[in-house]
Amino acid sequence: MRRALVLGFLLAATPAAAEQLVSGISQDLIQITSNYTGSDIVVFGAIEGEANADNRGPRDVVVVVRGPDADITVRRRDQVAGVWINHDAAKLSGMPSYYYLASTRPLKSIAPPDALTHYTIGLQNLQPDAVHSHHDYEPFRQAALRHLLQDRLYTETPGGVEFLSDTLFRAHVPVPAGVTRGQYNVEVYLFRGGMVESAQSTPLFIDQTGLERRLYNFAHNQPFSYGLAAVVMAVIMGWISSLLFRRPT
Amino acid sequence: MEIYLPIAEISVQWAVILGMGLAVGFLSGLFGVGGGFLLTPLLVFYGIPSGVAVATTLSHITASSISGAVAQWKKRAIDFKMAGVMMAGGLVGTATGVWLFAVMRRAGQMDLVVTLTYVPMLGIIGGIMLNESIKTLRARQSGNAPTRIHPVNHVWIHGLPLKARFRQSRLYISIIPPLVIGFLVGALSAIMGIGGGFIIVPAMIYLLRMPTNVVIGTSLVQIIGVAIVTTLLQATSNYSVDIVLAAILVVGGVIGAQFGVRAGAKLRGEQIRLLLALLVLAVALRLLWGLVVRPADFYSIAGS
Numbered sequence: 001m002r003r004a005l006v007l008g009f010l011l012a013a014t015p016a017a018a019e020q021l022v023s024g025i026s027q028d029l030i031q032i033t034s035n036y037t038g039s040d041i042v043v044f045g046a047i048e049g050e051a052n053a054d055n056r057g058p059r060d061v062v063v064v065v066r067g068p069d070a071d072i073t074v075r076r077r078d079q080v081a082g083v084w085i086n087h088d089a090a091k092l093s094g095m096p097s098y099y100y101l102a103s104t105r106p107l108k109s110i111a112p113p114d115a116l117t118h119y120t121i122g123l124q125n126l127q128p129d130a131v132h133s134h135h136d137y138e139p140f141r142q143a144a145l146r147h148l149l150q151d152r153l154y155t156e157t158p159g160g161v162e163f164l165s166d167t168l169f170r171a172h173v174p175v176p177a178g179v180t181r182g183q184y185n186v187e188v189y190l191f192r193g194g195m196v197e198s199a200q201s202t203p204l205f206i207d208q209t210g211l212e213r214r215l216y217n218f219a220h221n222q223p224f225s226y227g228l229a230a231v232v233m234a235v236i237m238g239w240i241s242s243l244l245f246r247r248p249t
Numbered sequence: 250m251e252i253y254l255p256i257a258e259i260s261v262q263w264a265v266i267l268g269m270g271l272a273v274g275f276l277s278g279l280f281g282v283g284g285g286f287l288l289t290p291l292l293v294f295y296g297i298p299s300g301v302a303v304a305t306t307l308s309h310i311t312a313s314s315i316s317g318a319v320a321q322w323k324k325r326a327i328d329f330k331m332a333g334v335m336m337a338g339g340l341v342g343t344a345t346g347v348w349l350f351a352v353m354r355r356a357g358q359m360d361l362v363v364t365l366t367y368v369p370m371l372g373i374i375g376g377i378m379l380n381e382s383i384k385t386l387r388a389r390q391s392g393n394a395p396t397r398i399h400p401v402n403h404v405w406i407h408g409l410p411l412k413a414r415f416r417q418s419r420l421y422i423s424i425i426p427p428l429v430i431g432f433l434v435g436a437l438s439a440i441m442g443i444g445g446g447f448i449i450v451p452a453m454i455y456l457l458r459m460p461t462n463v464v465i466g467t468s469l470v471q472i473i474g475v476a477i478v479t480t481l482l483q484a485t486s487n488y489s490v491d492i493v494l495a496a497i498l499v500v501g502g503v504i505g506a507q508f509g510v511r512a513g514a515k516l517r518g519e520q521i522r523l524l525l526a527l528l529v530l531a532v533a534l535r536l537l538w539g540l541v542v543r544p545a546d547f548y549s550i551a552g553s
Contacts, residue, residue: 034493037251037260077547083540085361086549143548177253177260212255219256219488227484230492231477234308234499238315241503 020048021061021198023188028202030175031209038176041204043102045188047167057193060103060110061161062121063171064189065204067098067153068182069129074140090140094129097180098153102160102171111194119196121189123149123156152176181206256491257301263497265295270501274313277502278509279516280450280465280525285310285443286532288498301491303442304483308495310444311476313502314469320510321466328417328463332470334424335431335449339475342435347482350440364536366437371533374451378526381455385519418459418467426457435475439482444472447529454522461518 023045030039043063071093078087103110107122116122123145131137148154153176161171173186184204190197208216219226252263269291273284285306292302321327353362409423430452434445449468453459459467484490513521 032253034253035251036253072550074548074550077544077549079543083361084542084544085540140548143546144550147548147550177251178258181258208255212253215255215492219484219490219492223485223488224481226492227481227490230308230484230490230495231311231480233492233496234311234480235315235477237496237499238312238503239319241312241316241507242319245507 018049019197021188021190021200022046022048023200025186025202025204028204030206033210034212036177041173042170043173043186044170047190060105060191061169062103062189063161064187065100065173066096066185067180069094070097072144074144088135090131090133090137092128092131092144100155100173102157104161106158110191115194123154179206254491254494257297257494266497267501270309270498271505274502274505275509277313278317278506279513286447289442300487300489304489305491305494306442307476307480309498309502311473312499313506314473316503316506317510318466318469326463327466327470328415331415331418331427332467334427335471336474338428338431339435340478342432343439343475343479346436346439364540368533368537371529375526375529375533378451378522382519382523382526418463438475439479444476446472
């Protein structure tokens, strides 16, 4: 929520700046079909106008893609009576289900840590909206980041944004097969001398389509008929197979 | 070739899933067990969400059990009355299991409770079967006629009321033990996505003293009934049955089961029991291993 306010403020405030960011995405709708194995979208853009006379620091672009928020439950195993069991847990609410960040240079060279924290840019600045835990949740948050990085649902790629000319830039964003469906936000930030000069946000939709969508709807809208269909399929296939393979003994 | 599963919401290699279905189907045809206790962990290991794995495995169990049951029925090796009594207990057990499932999942202790019930149960059943089948094999090798197994707890089981005649099994016993066994297995089936054959088969042989030739067919019929009801319960309460995943598993399962039945016909009863005992013990050890070995990562995550 706080993040949305910061971004909203940036979007409202930046038109006053002399340098403007114009960006787009190659696809604003990704449809998941039966042969979907992940895809790539391209985020591209240009910087228009002249830099302010008083801010001539290095210029950087950061691209952030955030998936729909999710509740992530992290459990820790402890040894109790010689057996490893799930002991403590923390529920982190409002963490993005997918997070991709690409930048022209490593984040720490682009802006000071407190500025990144302020704009909530970077994996280490991802904070849950709410936490249910009896303990300090930080180790649990770190464990969640580690697991999501491993699963390629969270990614940070310094150098992932390339400048094609002085003003033209481009970044490839991988969308793996295991992503949550829903509304994603593609945010592009223009940094100049450690400050955000301009920012833009574009929605990206990921949804199932075709037969997959119809099966999903069938399972949720008529669960009993769907379950019955699964049972009938299993019964018929079992029966057919015993007819095909006559006299098995 | 990858295929996207609409309910699990992930892409999988369909050949891998088909292979799992084939392998587990073969074992189910061979032993007369549904194979859920192997398939569910395999699917979870492959990355299918555990809720979907538990619910969808039941379709595979239904199909391969029917395929096996038809073969047994042609041999007239099914005691429908016994299967019916066990199924009655099984349906009550399933309902209880679905409720328990929800309670344990909220507490985050699913794995622990499952493992703590599984390890001693599999260990005891596997141990008894291993011991008995080795004894029988040795007796046969040394030229002696195989000794009959002596009944376990024969006396108190025969003292129970509500006796009924099970003609096909040539038994006159109380219906309480089959009801209780059915109930327990039904509960486990809802919690773990298993048919429960690896518990029912030894229970029928060693507790109820049913003749080995009707045990496999009868357990398959009981498993089919419980698996169908549990599929419907899971589909309506958790929306977790993935029909695409089920179809691939079922194709592999029914083909594998036919080969399993053929292979089973070439083996003697005690050889089948020896192999099943080893398999059951291996699963028990694997589960125990997970509990006592220091985990590589102390943290695990679950999305919503």
